[in-house]
Amino acid sequence: MASSILNRCLASSLRPSLGLSASGYRHQQPAKRVEEVEFDGPCMKTEVPGPRSKILAQQLEGIQSVVQVNFFCDYEESKGNYLVDVDGNRMLDVYTQIASIPIGYNHPSLTKVMTDPKNMGTFVNRPALGMMPPEQFSEKLVNGLMAVAPKGFSRVQTMACGSCSNENAYKAIFIWYRNKMRGSPEPTPEEVRTSVINQVPGCPDLTLLSHGRTLGCLATTHTKAIQKLDVPSFDWPIAPFPQLRYPLDQFERENAQEEARCLEEAEDLIVKWNQKGRHVAGVVIEPIQAEGGDNHASFDFYRKLRGITKKWMRCRRGGSTGKFWAHEHWGLDDPADIVSFSKKMLTGGYYQKDSFQPDMPFRIFNTWLGDHTKNLLLTEVIKVIKTENLLDQAKRSGKVMLEGLYDLQDKYSHMLSRARGIGTFCAIDVKDEDTRNNLLLLKARNKGVVLGGCGTQTIRFRPALVFREHHAHLFLDIFNDTIAELK
Structure with a gap:
């Protein structure tokens, strides 16, 4: 050998x-x-x-x-x-x-960033970005993450990895949904009291219709039992993803029937869970399932699913598909309310609409809230992507x-x-x-x-x-x- x-x-x-x-x-x-x-x-x-x-x-x-x-x-x-x-x-x-x-x-461009003496402080000192960000933080976000923000998104929240990006995006959805239900961002005294003892109404029994491996994300991923075995999870609704035949354009009739079945079941689940008082606050979708087996549906399926979310509520890759964001293939002016990212973006986080902005300090927070060195590198990555087409x-x-x-x-x-x-x-x-x-x-x-x-x-x-x-x-x-x- x-x-x-x-x-x-x-x-x-x-x-x-x-x-x-x-x-x-x-x-x-x-x-x-x-x-x-x-x-x-x-x-x-x-x-x-x-x-x-x-x-x-x-x-x-x-x-x-x-x-x-x-x-x-x-x-x-x-x-x-x-x-x-x-x-x-x-x-x-x-x-x-x-x-x-x-x-x-x-890549020589990234090596140059790493060895530039003026960047030394960024790599040596890791700040708690949510409380004491460095002077260049806004500039790097504007030239990096915001330079490639999906259409319609003016805000970004940085995180360290994909799982914590999704986890905090879920929190943002629940916070937005509760504010909408109570008609105000101000919680009642009873909500404040019960939240710290894990009881309703402070900890409401809300759900997400379903990726990641922290607790909330585990509840919305349904592959690899070894990652979920022995770990408590949430009883949240699971909608089927269309089991399609590929190439999609050769099996349009069969695939259209399968997609229609899955869309109908998704809407039925929202209705049923709402009726039993466990409201569906959002729908989590991957444009292309990854861990689930790399499945993708027709663009029409995602357009119709977005229509369902707009009816019942208001509710993610970095260039590999030929567009910067996979959902750009769908041809929608308003494809999502929150878009999470990680992997090829080097840092984690999510883009959000203005209405999902936290209304009080520390509602979306952890020590690091990402890694500013990755924002520095991402700015250069984006420059290379554009320069080399x-x-x-x-x-x-x-x-x-x-x-x-x-x-x-x-x-x-x-x-x-x-x-x-x-x-x-x-x-x-x-x-x-x-x-x-x-x-x-x-x-x-x-x-x-x-x-x-x-x-x-x-x-x-x-x-x-x-x-x-x-x-x-x-x-x-x-x-x-x-x-x-x-x-």
């Missing part, structure tokens, strides 16, 4: 990288731009995890759980779309730290990815199905969970491609925005070779 891997590595370093398409022909890698510094391709020296990774895992095991650790990384040696591990294996990363590396590893790049690379996945599922129909995606936000189903986890993902990794799974049998693809067409062809080559060996 080690000998054949080493030969592959040496060959890659001695000649231009070639790519074999799913249909069997090879693509010459285009010449790189002068400013683009990246490896030519994967370079595998050992199986993954290699000897050094295994030693480090043994050391870490004495301190914390390592059952979910894949391998240890050498981030200083990683570049662009390539992740290097501590054993010197260089892999094309199509998973990017669970979709959280926006413009690749060690990376949203259009995601559309082009995604087209190559999806067409290649269609070819592969036709070629290996016994193994693959339901290829789908928008931009590079793509996915494909494997015949069963065991084949995906214990064969396909591991074999692909040992051939030099890092992939990730979601749902029960899905492989999801989450490359950086600097992922270009030749990277997509290279991935398809290796993926094709991996599947061929499983026949």
